[in-house]
Amino acid sequence: MNVLIKLIVGICLTHMVELDEHMVSTDDYKSIAYTEVASTNSTKDKAFKILTNKCNICHKSRNRRRVFTQENMDAWSQDVYKQVFIKKRMPKGKKTKLTNEEYQDLLTWISSTKNNQNGNQF
Numbered sequence: 001m002n003v004l005i006k007l008i009v010g011i012c013l014t015h016m017v018e019l020d021e022h023m024v025s026t027d028d029y030k031s032i033a034y035t036e037v038a039s040t041n042s043t044k045d046k047a048f049k050i051l052t053n054k055c056n057i058c059h060k061s062r063n064r065r066r067v068f069t070q071e072n073m074d075a076w077s078q079d080v081y082k083q084v085f086i087k088k089r090m091p092k093g094k095k096t097k098l099t100n101e102e103y104q105d106l107l108t109w110i111s112s113t114k115n116n117q118n119g120n121q122f
Helices: 002-019 026-062 073-086 100-118
Strands: none
Touching: 026 073, 026 100, 073 100
16 A cells, blocks of 8 residues: 555656746655655565564574565565565464564555566656
8 A cells, every 4th residue: 555655656756846846945856755665664574564573583593594684675575575475474473473464564565665676666
């Protein structure tokens, strides 16, 4: 849902700028860019917290090659998507089940990494 809202806002802002480039100041552009960076970091922080608390618990002992860090987590986003949402294999165990909010936070993060990899930042 958040990604859809960002997409709509991005499209609206693009059209507003195209209609009258002189009405939007450079300060407005800076604040828009800052808001997007802040929300992206917040999304990544939420996802990293989930990966740390729900995934790294097992990965540290059973799959050390795939322990998530802030630096490598974006590279693993598509694999996380496949294992969690498509194959529904992760996370294993009854103690590490994800809440609906955690599922949504992971999807938001995965969508943002996909957009960033394609160069379509909203």
